Amino acid sequence: xENLLKVESIFGGxxxxxxxxxxxxxxxxxxxxxxxxxxxxxxxxxxxLISKVLAPTKGHVFWQNRDLSRVxxxxxxxxxxxxxxxxxxxxxxxxWEIVLMGRIPHLKRLQTETKKDRSVVENALLLTDTLELRxxxxxxxxxxxxxxxxxxxxLAQEPKLLILDEPTAHLDIKHQIHIMDLIKRLNQTEGLTVxxxxxxxxxxxxxxxxxxxxxxxxxxxxxxxxxxxxxxNLETVYKTPVLVxxxxxxxxxxxxxxx
Numbered sequence: 545x546e547n548l549l550k551v552e553s554i555f556g557g558x559x560x561x562x563x564x565x566x567x568x569x570x571x572x573x574x575x576x577x578x579x580x581x582x583x584x585x586x587x588x589x590x591x592x593l594i595s596k597v598l599a600p601t602k603g604h605v606f607w608q609n610r611d612l613s614r615v616x617x618x619x620x621x622x623x624x625x626x627x628x629x630x631x632x633x634x635x636x637x638x639x640w641e642i643v644l645m646g647r648i649p650h651l652k653r654l655q656t657e658t659k660k661d662r663s664v665v666e667n668a669l670l671l672t673d674t675l676e677l678r679x680x681x682x683x684x685x686x687x688x689x690x691x692x693x694x695x696x697x698x699l700a701q702e703p704k705l706l707i708l709d710e711p712t713a714h715l716d717i718k719h720q721i722h723i724m725d726l727i728k729r730l731n732q733t734e735g736l737t738v739x740x741x742x743x744x745x746x747x748x749x750x751x752x753x754x755x756x757x758x759x760x761x762x763x764x765x766x767x768x769x770x771x772x773x774x775x776x777n778l779e780t781v782y783k784t785p786v787l788v789x790x791x792x793x794x795x796x797x798x799x800x801x802x803x
Contacts, residue, residue: 546573547609548705548737549594554603556593557761562601563589565761571705576731576738578748580772581758582782587741588629590758591709594739595626621649625698629709629741631690633682639693640678643668646700668699671726673719687714695723699730706730708740712747720744724751745799749773749791757781773797 549571557563563586571577579587592598594605596617605612607620625646633642646668647661657665669675672692682690691714698706706727712720728751730736742748748755748769755772757765759781765772775788778799791798 547571548573548575548607549739550606550609551594552604552606554593554600554605556598556600556602557589558598563761564593564600566603567761567763568603569756569763569766571737571739573704573737574731574735576728576751576753577740578752578755579739579741579758580743580745580748580755581764585758585781586761587758588709589761591626591707591739591741595624595707596620597626618649621701623703624705624707625701625703626707627694627698627709627711629713631694637682638678639669639674639680639682639685640665642682642693643674643697643700646697649701664702665696665700668696671699672696673722688716688719691715692719692723703736705737705739708738710741710743712742712744720747727751745773745778749796749798750794769796773799 547570551567551569553566553568555562555565567590579590581587593600596612599613607615643665644657644661647657647664651657666675669678672695674689674692674696677685677689677693682693685693691711695711711723715723724747727738731738752769754767755769756763757772757777764781765777773788775786778786778788785802787800787802789798789800
């Protein structure tokens with residue numbers, strides 16, 4: 545199995561705050577790998593460390609067997625797209641312009657977009673159900689619409705690996721399913737490898753093939769959804785009682801919360 549990303553005993557965080565403490569895992573081609581865990585467990589920080597936003601203080605991250613520190617940002621951006629939990633746009637851009645930015649890593653200096661670039665952008669808008677928003681300004685959109693546009697921008701990069709930090713956080717039920725179905729379909733039919741942070745454990749169970757359970761900057765458990773989503777694992781990490789049943793439609797774990 546082809547290895548895209550390998551994380552070896554990384555530590556890191558912000559100044560004197562070491563958030564991630566010795567984490568190791570691999571992302572293989574065609575994986576749909578989910579990262580779960582309570583608030584402040586280090587999920588978003590981990591994504592920043594493996595996507596060149598932050599540099600590890602110890603350990604190594606490898607992209608296709610090359611140390612990530614030796615991979616240029618341009619080359620990395622041609623292969624990996626990262627949708628952050630929150631993205632601030634400080635200028636007045638249209639939706640079309642925002643998604644077109646996803647083509648920047650593929651353009652030469654001072655080169656304008658080509659017919660192919662425009663076709664890729666239009667397809668990304670169609671896939672995320674945002675084509676009708678193309679002429680609207682980004683700042684006028686709802687939070688859910690903005691999230692779908694940012695995912696469209698990521699898809700416009702035509703990445704091998706798509707990294708998502710809570711992609712359904714601002715979406716209603718319809719668009720949660722629409723986006724997750726889309727990403728799963730691209731994973732299964734187009735070979736898109738996915739690494740995503742999810743808060744909704746049932747979405748993680750339904751869509752992911754493997755899970756990593758984080759707590760206090762360390763991996764508590766990694767493996768299949770059946771190995772990770774157990775009563776003991778969840779109660780230990782989340783400090784709350786849960787009921788884990790079998791989903792009658794999928795056979796996968798289904799988590800029920802109760803007071």
